[in-house]
Amino acid sequence: MTHMNRRRFLEITTVAAAVANLPSASAAWWQGQPQAANTNPENRGLLLYVDPRLGAEAQAYRRNIEAASQQHPLLGILAGGRQILQIQSPTPQQLAYNHVLLVALPDDPLLVQAWQREAAIQPASRSIYAFGFGHLQGPIGYLESDRNPFLHAAAIIKSPYECEWVSLTGTDRAGVGLAVDAFLKQGLVNGLVAAPGWKRTEPTLLDRDPLAPGFVAPAILPETIGSLRRIALTQVAEDEYRGALADGGVMPLSIWQAKYYEKGQWDSAGQIASLYQYATGLHRRAYGNAVWAARFSSAAEAAQAAPRIAAAAKLKPAGSSHWTGDLPRYAWGMPVMGDGDSTGTLELRLDGDSVLLIALARRMT
Numbered sequence: 001m002t003h004m005n006r007r008r009f010l011e012i013t014t015v016a017a018a019v020a021n022l023p024s025a026s027a028a029w030w031q032g033q034p035q036a037a038n039t040n041p042e043n044r045g046l047l048l049y050v051d052p053r054l055g056a057e058a059q060a061y062r063r064n065i066e067a068a069s070q071q072h073p074l075l076g077i078l079a080g081g082r083q084i085l086q087i088q089s090p091t092p093q094q095l096a097y098n099h100v101l102l103v104a105l106p107d108d109p110l111l112v113q114a115w116q117r118e119a120a121i122q123p124a125s126r127s128i129y130a131f132g133f134g135h136l137q138g139p140i141g142y143l144e145s146d147r148n149p150f151l152h153a154a155a156i157i158k159s160p161y162e163c164e165w166v167s168l169t170g171t172d173r174a175g176v177g178l179a180v181d182a183f184l185k186q187g188l189v190n191g192l193v194a195a196p197g198w199k200r201t202e203p204t205l206l207d208r209d210p211l212a213p214g215f216v217a218p219a220i221l222p223e224t225i226g227s228l229r230r231i232a233l234t235q236v237a238e239d240e241y242r243g244a245l246a247d248g249g250v251m252p253l254s255i256w257q258a259k260y261y262e263k264g265q266w267d268s269a270g271q272i273a274s275l276y277q278y279a280t281g282l283h284r285r286a287y288g289n290a291v292w293a294a295r296f297s298s299a300a301e302a303a304q305a306a307p308r309i310a311a312a313a314k315l316k317p318a319g320s321s322h323w324t325g326d327l328p329r330y331a332w333g334m335p336v337m338g339d340g341d342s343t344g345t346l347e348l349r350l351d352g353d354s355v356l357l358i359a360l361a362r363r364m365t
Contacts, residue, residue, distance in 0.1 A: 037157070039160035041267040044098055044139045048086045051104035051111075055176040057173060061103050061180055062086055068184050074231040074322035075101075077261055078164065096150040096163070101234030103168045103180060106142075114165055115147050118224035126171040127201060130192060132237025134207035138198030141170040145189040145232075162266035162277040178213055186217060189259070190284035191235025208238035220354050221258045221293055228260035228360075234284045236292075244294055247312040248305030248355075260289045265363065276364040279343070288344060290360030295354045306350040313346060313357070321350035327359055 007062040050058040066084055069075040075084075078099040087094060095110075106121035119130040119142055127137040148163035166189055174195060182188040191357060192210035200207065225232050236255035245251045265280045279288030293336040296302040306321070315323035324340035344361040 011089055012281070018021060025077070030071075033188045038267070041161040042061075042080065042165065044161060045082055046075070046081065046084050047090055047094055047098040047100045048084050049088075049090060049100065049102045049104070049110060051108045052088060053105060053108075054103070054173065054176065058103075059074065064184060065101065065103075072184065072187070073229060074166075074187060074189070077231060094152060096148065096153070098148075098158075099163050100148060100150075100165045101168070101178065102166065105176065106171070106279060107171070108169075111167055111169060112271075114145055114167060116146060117170045118144065121169070121171055122323050123172065126175075127170050128192070132206050132208055132239045133192055133210065134204045134238075134313040135201045135247075136192070136194065136198055136210060137171075137201050139170070139172055139174035139178065139195040140210060141168070141175045141177070141193040143168055143179050143183060143191055143193075144187055144284070147278060147281055147283065158270055160269045161273065162268075162274070162281065164266070164282050166282065167222075176205060180213070181213065182215075186215065187231070187233050189232040189282050191233075193329075206238040206242070208241065209293050211235055217256060217258070218293060218295060220351060220356065221256060221291055225260050225289075225291070225358065225360070228262050228289060230258050231261045232259040232282055233257070237284070244305070244309070248294075248309045250258050250296055250301045252296055252355075255263070255292065255294045257284070257287075258291045258293070260291070262289060262363070265289065268364075276323070276343070276361055278332070279361045290359050292359070294356075295351070302350060302353045302355050306355050307346060309355060309357070310348045313348065315346060315348055319350055323348040327361060 048062065050061050052058060054061070055338040065075070069079050069084055086097065102111055102114065106123055119128060121128045121142065125137065126139065127135065128140055128142060129135050130142065131347055145164065147164045151159050151163045168176065168183055169177040170179050178193040178195060182193045193213060194210035195213060198210065217233055221230065236257055240255060241252060244255065259282060266275065266277050276288065296305060310323035313325060315325035318324045324347050326347050327344035329341055329343060344359060347358040349356045354356045
C-alpha cells in the first residue's frame with residue numbers, strides 16, 4: 001500500500017509542479033485547453049532539448065545522440081524511426097505531444113518544470129541529495145524518467161497517447177557528461193553515476209552508492225522476453241533493497257530493473273489506458289513489462305530469499321525454483337476503471353545466486 005500511495009503522490013505532484021512553473025508566455029496556451037494537432041501516435045516523435053549554456057558540449061551531445069538513434073533501443077522507439085526534433089525553444093504543444101529527452105544543467109528552467117522532486121542539486125558545492133542514495137558530492141550524473149508531465153497537465157482534457165520524459169543532468173558539466181554517457185552506452189534511465197573522487201557528505205537511513213562510469217549490467221538480464229525487447233535500465237535505490245531484505249530475510253548485493261517494450265504499449269488514449277501505460281513506462285517505480293533482478297552473495301542465500309519473496313508477492317510454486325501468479329490491481333482498484341484483480345502476470349525464478357521477478361502487464365484499452 002505504501003508503494004501505491006507514493007506513486008499516486010508522485011503523479012499528482014509532478015503534474016501540479018509542471019503547471020505551476022510554466023513560463024508566463026505559455027499561460028494562454030494552457031488556459032485554452034489545447035488538443036493535439038494530430039492524435040495519431042505514429043506522428044509522435046522525440047524532442048531533444050539541450051541546455052544552450054553547455055556550448056560546445058551541447059553540440060557534441062546533439063551529434064552523439066543523433067548518431068546513436070538508429071542503434072540505441074530506447075532512442076529508436078521514442079523517435080519512431082524519424083529524425084529527432086532538436087529544438088532550442090520548444091512550445092508547450094511540442095513538449096506535450098512528443099517524447100522528450102532533456103540534457104541540462106540542474107538550474108535550467110525547463111528541467112526545473114519537469115523535476116520530480118526526488119533529488120536536490122546544489123551546483124555551487126557540486127552536491128546532490130537523491131532519495132534512496134543520500135547526500136553526495138563531486139562530479140555526479142543524475143538520470144530520472146517518467147511520463148511526460150506536460151501531457152498530463154490539467155489543461156489537456158484527454159491524452160491521445162502516452163509520452164515519456166528522460167532528464168539527464170548532474171552536479172556540474174562533468175556530471176552531465178556522465179549522465180549522457182550512461183544513457184547512450186548502457187541505457188540507464190534512472191540512477192546516479194559518479195566519477196572517482198566523489199564522497200558522501202553525511203549519512204542517511206537510505207544510502208546507496210552511485211554507479212561507476214563504465215558500469216556493466218548483469219548478464220542475467222535477458223535481452224528479450226518473448227516478443228518484448230529490453231529498452232532501458234534502472235539503478236534500484238536503497239529503499240527497495242530494504243524492502244527485499246524485509247521480504248526475503250537477506251540483503252541483496254545488487255538489484256537492477258530492466259524495462260521491456262511491447263509494440264503499441266504507449267499508443268492508447270484516455271484514463272483507463274493510462275494505468276497500463278504508467279506501469280510500462282520509464283519511471284523508476286513503474287513495474288510493468290520489467291525484470292527485477294537481485295543478486296545475493298551465494299546461491300544458498302538466493303535460495304533462502306526466493307520462496308519468501310514469492311510468498312510476499314502471493315505467488316504459487318510451479319517447480320522447485322519457479323513461482324507464478326498475478327500482478328495486483330492498480331492504485332484505484334475499481335473494475336469500472338478497467339482495473340481488475342489481475343493486471344498481468346508475475347513470475348519469480350531462482351537462477352544460481354540471483355532471483356528474478358518478471359512482470360508482464362496486460363494491455364488496457
